Amino acid sequence: MTRGDEHFAVWAPHRDRVRLALGPTSHEMRRDDGGWWHAEVPGTGDGTDYAFLLDDDETPLPDPRSQWQPAGVHGPSRRYSHDAFTWTDQHWTGRRLAGSVVYELHVGTFTEHGTFNAALEHLDHLVDLGVDFVEVMPVNAFDGTAGWGYDGVGWGAVHEPYGGPSAFKRFVDACHARGLGVLLDVVYNHLGPSGAYLDRFGPYFAGRTIWGPALNLDGPDSDEVRRYVLDNALCWLRHYHLDGLRLDAVHALVDKGATHLLEQLATEVDALSAGLRRPLHLIAESDLNDPKLVTSRDAGGYGLEAQWCDDLHHALHVALTGETDGYYLDFAAPGALATTLRQAFFHAGTWSSFRARTHGRPVDVRRTSGHRFLVYLQNHDQIGNRAQGDRMTATISPARMLCGAAIVFCSPYTPMLFMGEEWAASSPWQFFASFEDPSLAAAVRDGRRKEFAEHGWGESEVPDPMDVGTVIRSTLPWAELHDPAHRAVYDTYRALIALRRTHPELADPRLDQFKVDSVDGCLILHRGDRRVIVNLSPTDAKILLDRPPGEILLASAQPEITGTHLRVPPESFAIV
Numbered sequence: 001m002t003r004g005d006e007h008f009a010v011w012a013p014h015r016d017r018v019r020l021a022l023g024p025t026s027h028e029m030r031r032d033d034g035g036w037w038h039a040e041v042p043g044t045g046d047g048t049d050y051a052f053l054l055d056d057d058e059t060p061l062p063d064p065r066s067q068w069q070p071a072g073v074h075g076p077s078r079r080y081s082h083d084a085f086t087w088t089d090q091h092w093t094g095r096r097l098a099g100s101v102v103y104e105l106h107v108g109t110f111t112e113h114g115t116f117n118a119a120l121e122h123l124d125h126l127v128d129l130g131v132d133f134v135e136v137m138p139v140n141a142f143d144g145t146a147g148w149g150y151d152g153v154g155w156g157a158v159h160e161p162y163g164g165p166s167a168f169k170r171f172v173d174a175c176h177a178r179g180l181g182v183l184l185d186v187v188y189n190h191l192g193p194s195g196a197y198l199d200r201f202g203p204y205f206a207g208r209t210i211w212g213p214a215l216n217l218d219g220p221d222s223d224e225v226r227r228y229v230l231d232n233a234l235c236w237l238r239h240y241h242l243d244g245l246r247l248d249a250v251h252a253l254v255d256k257g258a259t260h261l262l263e264q265l266a267t268e269v270d271a272l273s274a275g276l277r278r279p280l281h282l283i284a285e286s287d288l289n290d291p292k293l294v295t296s297r298d299a300g301g302y303g304l305e306a307q308w309c310d311d312l313h314h315a316l317h318v319a320l321t322g323e324t325d326g327y328y329l330d331f332a333a334p335g336a337l338a339t340t341l342r343q344a345f346f347h348a349g350t351w352s353s354f355r356a357r358t359h360g361r362p363v364d365v366r367r368t369s370g371h372r373f374l375v376y377l378q379n380h381d382q383i384g385n386r387a388q389g390d391r392m393t394a395t396i397s398p399a400r401m402l403c404g405a406a407i408v409f410c411s412p413y414t415p416m417l418f419m420g421e422e423w424a425a426s427s428p429w430q431f432f433a434s435f436e437d438p439s440l441a442a443a444v445r446d447g448r449r450k451e452f453a454e455h456g457w458g459e460s461e462v463p464d465p466m467d468v469g470t471v472i473r474s475t476l477p478w479a480e481l482h483d484p485a486h487r488a489v490y491d492t493y494r495a496l497i498a499l500r501r502t503h504p505e506l507a508d509p510r511l512d513q514f515k516v517d518s519v520d521g522c523l524i525l526h527r528g529d530r531r532v533i534v535n536l537s538p539t540d541a542k543i544l545l546d547r548p549p550g551e552i553l554l555a556s557a558q559p560e561i562t563g564t565h566l567r568v569p570p571e572s573f574a575i576v
Contacts, residue, residue: 005040006079009050010063011224012201013039021054021060021076026053035202035224043366046084048075050352054200061197062154064204064228069141069157072196077157082239085169092277094243097305098371099507101409101497102183102416107139107162108146109429109475110419111194116167120174121508122478127178129422129490130497134175135183135246137380139168140351143194144434146471148380150211150248151187151192151433155232165240172241181243183281188229189252190214190262194435204228209252217255226261237272237280244281244305251287262293266303281305283374289345289360294372304418306414309373311347315340316377319536320404321395327354330340333561337519341411341525344373344511365511370412377404378418380429387452387462389430389474391421398424398489399571402556403534406573409496410506410525410532412514420476427477430463432470441466495554499575503553505530519543521569532575533559535568542567549576 008020013035019026020039029037044050049071051060057397061064062069066077103126111118124133138149141157158165172182190212192196198204199213204225206216225357228428236242247262255261266282269494273280283294284307295301311331318324318331328335330353331346340346344363352359363373376382378392392401401424408415420427431448433439449462463470480486500507505528506516515526521537531549545565552559 005042006048007042008039008041010037010201011035012054014202015054017055021046021051021053032575035221036497037196038041043132044079044527046079046081046141048079050079051076058379063199064198064201065231066154066157069154070160070319072139072165073143073153076555080165085166087169087173087241089173089241092176092241092278093180094280095132096279097133097281097414098369098509099500100414101130101500102133102277102374102414103129103136104135104137104416105130105147105419106137106380108391109471111478112475114162116163116171117488119171123174123178123180126180129494131180133135133183133243134179134506135185135416137185138187138248140186142192144436146432146434146468148384148431148433150187151194152187153192153195153197154233155186156352169240176241183244183246183283184240184242185248186233186236188215188246189249194440207254214252214254217253217261218257224263224283229261230265230345234268234272235268238276241364243279244283246283246285248285249287250284250293260302262304263297263302266297270303281345282419289347289516291363294368306372306374308379309344309375309413310371311340311345311380312375312413313377313382315346315510316384316407320377320400321392323395329353335518338516338523341407342511342514344370344413357528365513368511369509370511370514371414371509373410373413374415375411375413375420377401377408378421380418383418383429384431387457389463390429391425391428393424394428395573398485399556400536402489402492403536403571403573405493406532406534406556407523410527410575412509412511417493422493423474423481423486425480425486428473430465430470430474432465432474471548492556499554503530506532530575532573533568535565535570536575538570540567540569545576552576
């Protein structure tokens, strides 16, 4: 390689010939012993478009490790230098997850324009609300313009309609300037149905998940496939200055190797964290109910920082809405909410009627911090996977939802809220996509309708995921913050988060110090010397406390104190 030459490389171990395509010209590449192909080309640099030609095929394919796909997932890749961006967050030291509040958002529907630049206008809103982390739903390149991001195929490239790689960096930089950490949702369990060219290059795939082709993590040639995942994760953290990753559906990662991919990832991320001298977080979404994920490697676990906890969501959802269909059924059992709050998992080596088998394993509450489990009333899945994408306040009153919020924010777990929840936004969050292939679009549309037809929904009742109107309906209506009713919900959310700061016992993550009582339709959370009383019943509740309650720190109605008795109006909470 001579000075001024640019190096290109791609892994294609079973190809006989690979050429680098630069515009109308192509350059032969040379193979090394590891199956990597290399070429040095003079006069290229940032902004150069390139692709690869495999064997004698004249169809150019984008780089599997592309950092930029300005022409979409089927177009050429473009060279991008991470060193060219000027960061201003040199003094950012990160945030701990323990004690923090997470805010999940989707860039495409967070604002009317659906871009990172537009999202900057609302960062001060998040600061005022009091959240600590912004969790951004997937921004990797996917086919079309609009989508949730879980059908990504260009894992290292930022979706161009959102603004591309530099716009994402500006977003992260602006968050850090305001004291907000940034987490990114990444998907390693499958690839989307359009633009997934990995199998043309090498043995990346092995089997399928219910969503698409799964990665080859433990078969022949899997070492480079694993590195593909590991290097992608490290790139996001290092080059985009992210504070952590949310790992989508890790239960679908099939890895029978002695060292599971998740453990290897946690080890390498911890090493990077030490080098960067700031905390980096890995948060899993898992359906396994297995505390091994968040158990330290010293104790035989994978060493991830935390995981989403759907059992806590399900218990809260049933208690608040009364819905008991599908996987909600078991959570209708008497005392299910109190039980789940005490131990994080409801199914902890117990029978799951939805799965028709025993499920889960208990959490050791003496040794496991509650902050390792994220608790939420709503998230993109639990709203968007409903037929009409209706939010909780389409079913229950805002007053009842605020009861749930009090439980979430005053629990020993890490609270998370979904964008717009803080003011009871009227917009639904519906499933949408924008595949350009008509046959694929039709298949997605028909599949969605068929799925819900089995549960009694008519075809006209299921929004068309390919209709731009579905995206518009799902976009946050920020003007509602000026409406007194919506503002009242926002003010209560803001006050609940602020209480966690002024009264640290409300954020104490020690599960073995956490006590929950269920009395006459009321839930009582014992938080040090503080009590959180939530009355979900339709009548007043008169609660006898173990000591005179003293001052009322926050209430959603008008409770009354008489000695050691506290009267709590229906569908309200009081913190004393």
